[in-house]
Amino acid sequence: MSSPSQIANVSSAGSTRKRPGLLSSERVFIFTTLAPAVVLLSIYVFFPILYSAYLSFFKTALFTAKRFSGFDNYVQVFSKTLFWTALGNTLVYTAVSVVLTLALGLLAAVVLNGPIRGRNAYRTILFIPYIIPYAAYALLWYWLFDPRYGLINYLLSFVGIDAIAWLKSKNWVIPAFILMGLWKRLGFTMVLFLAGLQNIPAELHDAATVDGANRWQRFRYVTLPVLAPITLFSAVIALISALQIFVEPLVMTHGGPGDSSQSLGYLIYQQGFVYTNVGQASVTALVLCALTFGFTWLLLRRFDSKDVFG
Amino acid sequence: MNRFLRSTRLAIVLAGSVSATAALAQQTDVVVWAENGTFLQQSGLIAKFEAENPQYKVQLTEYPWQVAHDKLVAAMAGGQGPDVALGEDQWVAEFAHLDLLAPLDDFKAKQGYKDEDFNPNSWSYFVFQDGKTYAAPSYTEARALFYRKDLFDAAGLTPPKTLDEMLEVGKKLTDGQQHFGLADQSGDLDLHFFSWFLYANGGNVYNDAGSKCTLADPAGVEALSFYKKLYDENVIPKDPAKRVDTAHGFEEGYYAMAESGPWWLGLIPSEAPAINGKWAAVPLPTGKTPITYGHPNSWFVPASGKNKDGGEAFIAFMLEPANGVTWFESWGGLPPAKAAYTQGALKDDPNVQALLKAAQDGTNSVHGVPNGQAITLEIIKMLSAVKDDGTDPTEAATTACSTIDGLLQG
Numbered sequence: 001m002s003s004p005s006q007i008a009n010v011s012s013a014g015s016t017r018k019r020p021g022l023l024s025s026e027r028v029f030i031f032t033t034l035a036p037a038v039v040l041l042s043i044y045v046f047f048p049i050l051y052s053a054y055l056s057f058f059k060t061a062l063f064t065a066k067r068f069s070g071f072d073n074y075v076q077v078f079s080k081t082l083f084w085t086a087l088g089n090t091l092v093y094t095a096v097s098v099v100l101t102l103a104l105g106l107l108a109a110v111v112l113n114g115p116i117r118g119r120n121a122y123r124t125i126l127f128i129p130y131i132i133p134y135a136a137y138a139l140l141w142y143w144l145f146d147p148r149y150g151l152i153n154y155l156l157s158f159v160g161i162d163a164i165a166w167l168k169s170k171n172w173v174i175p176a177f178i179l180m181g182l183w184k185r186l187g188f189t190m191v192l193f194l195a196g197l198q199n200i201p202a203e204l205h206d207a208a209t210v211d212g213a214n215r216w217q218r219f220r221y222v223t224l225p226v227l228a229p230i231t232l233f234s235a236v237i238a239l240i241s242a243l244q245i246f247v248e249p250l251v252m253t254h255g256g257p258g259d260s261s262q263s264l265g266y267l268i269y270q271q272g273f274v275y276t277n278v279g280q281a282s283v284t285a286l287v288l289c290a291l292t293f294g295f296t297w298l299l300l301r302r303f304d305s306k307d308v309f310g
Numbered sequence: 311m312n313r314f315l316r317s318t319r320l321a322i323v324l325a326g327s328v329s330a331t332a333a334l335a336q337q338t339d340v341v342v343w344a345e346n347g348t349f350l351q352q353s354g355l356i357a358k359f360e361a362e363n364p365q366y367k368v369q370l371t372e373y374p375w376q377v378a379h380d381k382l383v384a385a386m387a388g389g390q391g392p393d394v395a396l397g398e399d400q401w402v403a404e405f406a407h408l409d410l411l412a413p414l415d416d417f418k419a420k421q422g423y424k425d426e427d428f429n430p431n432s433w434s435y436f437v438f439q440d441g442k443t444y445a446a447p448s449y450t451e452a453r454a455l456f457y458r459k460d461l462f463d464a465a466g467l468t469p470p471k472t473l474d475e476m477l478e479v480g481k482k483l484t485d486g487q488q489h490f491g492l493a494d495q496s497g498d499l500d501l502h503f504f505s506w507f508l509y510a511n512g513g514n515v516y517n518d519a520g521s522k523c524t525l526a527d528p529a530g531v532e533a534l535s536f537y538k539k540l541y542d543e544n545v546i547p548k549d550p551a552k553r554v555d556t557a558h559g560f561e562e563g564y565y566a567m568a569e570s571g572p573w574w575l576g577l578i579p580s581e582a583p584a585i586n587g588k589w590a591a592v593p594l595p596t597g598k599t600p601i602t603y604g605h606p607n608s609w610f611v612p613a614s615g616k617n618k619d620g621g622e623a624f625i626a627f628m629l630e631p632a633n634g635v636t637w638f639e640s641w642g643g644l645p646p647a648k649a650a651y652t653q654g655a656l657k658d659d660p661n662v663q664a665l666l667k668a669a670q671d672g673t674n675s676v677h678g679v680p681n682g683q684a685i686t687l688e689i690i691k692m693l694s695a696v697k698d699d700g701t702d703p704t705e706a707a708t709t710a711c712s713t714i715d716g717l718l719q720g
Contacts, residue, residue, distance in 0.1 A: 165550035251374075258698060
């Protein structure tokens, strides 16, 4: 990752060069290569966000703005307990999921980076869930969580734990989703960390060993700091994915029991397509968008401002 | 002579090729959306339709029931809907309210369909508040009580005919650990389950005008109290950790009774052959009225459809009694046309007759009002409050009505 000083150096070096004209071949090249991405992002990302912001101030008929209603949609959404339940569930799920995914992903990468027999097979087994389609993943876990016929409770019974009502219990449904999400994303995070670990020059560890660092100290003061960019990337990907939790409540619980597994993503879907109130769905979508940008910005700032592992 | 014959053959081949090419050129796509598990392709009906209607080529897309409603809303709102779609009953009025559907009154008149030729609650079910018919019946949803004959025989019991009998029989078949009298339901199925008690008790979700929620009326609260009692008495597992998958629980004998639909008639023999001969279906036990939960599902033509003629031709084909029987044989959807019950597998099957009786005795469901899908979600939440939180039925019904009243206003 570029540090501010590196960027400053590049800028100052650039300032000594002759500034290219507006239609210089260099600028034309830059514009033409950027244009497809800008056009696609504008159509599929920027425009929908702006249109959602616009619709959030209107009484809507499906996707058409009918009547300006000021902040009425905001008041309606924020005054409902359901929104705060969905927000709380989403934040709890995201916080626990991201931390566990990063911690266990790193652990798996460190273990499977070592000289273990059959490590490629273990890596493949851990990565496969990431490529399983979401609907199949949800159905698979629906059966695994069945209180009587599911594998999870069967395994727990061997250690004397009574049957848990995973998806039918208000207390267990979010932990169940966390477990599922961990299974799905762990392999991807592990692969990212593995790539990072394999790019650490052996000289760094050798130098630390010569300086008397033990195994833990080498991990703490060599491996972790070098992995900071990978950790940031993994954290942002895991964060965005967790904040958007949607398929699990849609396929497995319909947000229930009661509203105990409602998430912001599922609430947007319900508001827009079940209650056909796109104005209110836009408000919730903007909240989710703000959370995503806000947390991502915090992570970037945290990782960019100082050596977080130093 | 040879030359003449060769020339004649060549002319015939050329003429055939030209006409086939012309037919292909005139062939138009009919975009059909249906739900997974309705086996339109596997039943051979799509191929038969195309053979009988060479001017049409069917483009079939199947979605899970859970997402079909929302896919349809998004597609139709964007002007990209199919030419004909299979859907639930409560969606029709909701879509009609949003101007997303084409009326089918002219189609019905042109085809000469008469209400009396169909099961009760067929075409009339899809007449919206503006007096227009926005869907055709696709298949009849009726429910029956499936029970394990072996368990009943061992306990010296006979299948219940009333709800009170069902409660008593259920208590006798429950040990609270490994055996329960009646199966738990979840999601939409829980809504259907409770609706049975509601209608049997003379209640309804809303008043006749569809303008006010009536779940908190005495009949509604009584039905909800009965539903709660089944859990409180452990006839259905009170402990959520003991609420297992309905079909597997029935197969194992963990549940002695389960409310379900005609698809179980095919599902049990194929998926649970070990209990063949150990189960049967009987009409749902009744309450103050013989009315139970049930309804026709729908075929509708979106207003945005690009081939409405093709869509209507497909509906006409599916409504033919013989095709209804073929469809039933592939997955268990009961045909809406009465003539279908005089032929094939439906004629002498006592289990089918139990379901047909339910349809003929009268059924009801959320329909004909705006926001039907959202209303059903509110009812499911109400049921969760009662069975999971132990909320008082009056309080739960009143809370549900406070939201449903607004939804009924559109």
